[in-house]
Amino acid sequence: MDNRTLDTDILMEESLEKIIEWLEEKKYFQARDELLKYNAVDIAELLEEICEESDIDKTIILFRLLRKDISVEVFAELSSDTQIDIINAITDKELDYIVSELDFDDKIDVLEELPANVVNKILENTPKNERKLINTFLNYPDTCAGSLMTPDYISLDKEWNVKRALDHIKSEGMDAETVYTCYVRDNGRKLLGIVSLSTLVISDEDVKIKDIMVTDYVFENVYDDQEDVSEDFKKYGFLAIPVVDNEHRLVGIITVDDILDVMEEEATEDIERMNGVIDWENSDKGYLDMSVWQHALNRLPWLLILMVAYIFTGMIITKFEGKLSQIICLVAYMPMLMGTGGNTGSQAATLIIRGLATNEVDTSDIIKVLWKELRIGLIVGSVLSVVNFGRVCLLDGNSPEIALTVCVAMLLIVVFAKILGSMVPLVVKMFKLDPALIANPAISSVSDMVALSIYFAMASLFLNL
């Protein structure tokens, strides 16, 4: 267990109770002093919980009592709902202060979540140059490199020496996360090279920047997909990557701390899609913040597509109905055969979809995968068949012919489902579609139909129906 986190959790729980009590008794300053024992991230977490357990008005009073410099940091960490509540409650002067003091990338994040009228109100009071820059940033699509970057970076001249560069950094005095790599541009803002702060610190004072800058750096284009950006961070292990436009002009940098959120988002999206949930709004709203209608809308499409598939499944059964009513006990094994086919297919699909996402599997591996899944299917199918032969004969007391029908069908269904489950994601990927989105509905619908067809075919064969 994480001892410290555990301790902090318990401490915060105690503080929360005290604060809520004091708020009830209107002892606001005492409550504020308790809050100030924590860092900005934790204060924001506490405020969210106070808002939930007490009320938003008291939370806002508490927020306004914070020291100005801390209030900005806390504001950046709050959820967008709470941010909007605060913006609506504070004076324009307070709002201007917060907006002007926010780091640029936090500012963009805040503005993206706010309603248009609030954004306009804020932009009116922003200097023209910054307003233009904000508008540019707000216009980048939500999932591209441009939406992740910050224009706060240190830029150096290639003719400077190390001492001058360090003095320049000192005078700029930036956020820790953006200062560790410095960028060298020519007069047309084209990126020439990068120098890390550690290189500057360990180099002699009179060395020229152009002699220590790295020129075969990795960079992103503003319109690159955030998934590709996070791939590069994972592959190379950098703390920051520069972002350029189509003319190779430096427009911003992306720092690794923002990539952690991207990776979590991308994993969530994949997991949801693989299990039949489509996030239409591409929102970063949590489960509890989404309305029931939005939830229903995200879940219905896949279920409706499967409805269509079930029409065909129904038709297959209807065609076999006459024979089925002669040996009605065959019905009892239908759920098992269809269910096992579905599950075993989705196991294979999961591994391949994940392998594609983490670049461990590639579409060119299709033959290797096929051969592997064929053998896995034979092993898994044989084990399940043997277990079932016992069950059908001994436990259910049915005839060996029926047991044979069930077991041979089981083996064939498992082998088929493993192959189907592994091949569909690869084929979908070849068509440049997202395997997580398409694969599962396709596999579920086909595997049910084929499972039934195989079962009835075996029944006809072994039971002379």
Add this chain to the structure above:
Amino acid sequence: MDNRTLDTDILMEESLEKIIEWLEEKKYFQARDELLKYNAVDIAELLEEICEESDIDKTIILFRLLRKDISVEVFAELSSDTQIDIINAITDKELDYIVSELDFDDKIDVLEELPANVVNKILENTPKNERKLINTFLNYPDTCAGSLMTPDYISLDKEWNVKRALDHIKSEGMDAETVYTCYVRDNGRKLLGIVSLSTLVISDEDVKIKDIMVTDYVFENVYDDQEDVSEDFKKYGFLAIPVVDNEHRLVGIITVDDILDVMEEEATEDIERMNGVIDWENSDKGYLDMSVWQHALNRLPWLLILMVAYIFTGMIITKFEGKLSQIICLVAYMPMLMGTGGNTGSQAATLIIRGLATNEVDTSDIIKVLWKELRIGLIVGSVLSVVNFGRVCLLDGNSPEIALTVCVAMLLIVVFAKILGSMVPLVVKMFKLDPALIANPAISSVSDMVALSIYFAMASLFLNL
């Protein structure tokens, strides 16, 4: 698309073809020069592909032709299989060089993957002090903070001034990723505070370290779970976090670049578990590197558990068999009702399991979740029921009584499955088990049985069976 990545991909593809051709013609030096156009990460990727498309002996020759300093960096990036092949082929002297030059955390990663006899061979030639340290690190459990950390950090004295600290950093000259935060310890190695390199750079030369060090820093215990560690990185956005033992002595630091891999591993584990694949070996082997037997072993448990559940499903059907044979057309709707129940339940379970993993949902939210899923279930169930009423009556030409049976059953099944799917993960979590591991088998087995029971109950009610 990622233009640069695309370009690099194409370039590397061309280089790969050229290199393989040259290797065939034994033009090794030409092949090596082509390789050297790339950085270490890309060279390692190329070597892996050469190994796959050509053979391992040629790859080893090529590796040995690399400049010594580059070969170490490349070695650290290779897969453990290729590393073992290389270790077996090179001389002891070459091996000693590589091992001594590897960064400490890379060294540990390499040693963890190697067979015991090779590890012993390497340790024999390591200085005693380092051997002790390596053994300590090798003994940390695979998924705890201790296994992620590196002992390579800059430690400063609190009485030093900034100038002396910067001179000290200069003389140590470390890797970029470990130099950006410096650590202040007392004589007993207890951690007192941290100072970021950016603070050092922007502070005046004669300021004392004790006056600028941060003392309310976040830290981990060596035995903290890697999942908790990555939570802290995500929450606070740090580039490095110090790791201490139970006496609060600093034993190492974890840098953010290693957390990216942890996040990917944790997401993969969750995704696999949610879809019924259990990684017994907790291995970081890719899909293609695992044997078919290992794959079968990872997939069978869940399928076998479900087999037991299907015995009960079969019993429910057998009990109803007599009535079922009277109205055989009811069989045709069984797959749809069971399948929809399973899918709709797994949608809810997915969202809750993911919400728990990302801390958006907590076990204390159980009532809120229940109320939400009840309403979502009613909406989704109603839509599906209406669609099905049309299908059963118009498309299949069955009686309105049968349509009523199917539709009321559908509504009840969907509502039940949504509640089951959302509640099971929360209850599993309350018992401190992993919801991703337990939830889906539990939901699948219960939802099938309940779906059939509801269907047959409705049939008895509406069709007077």
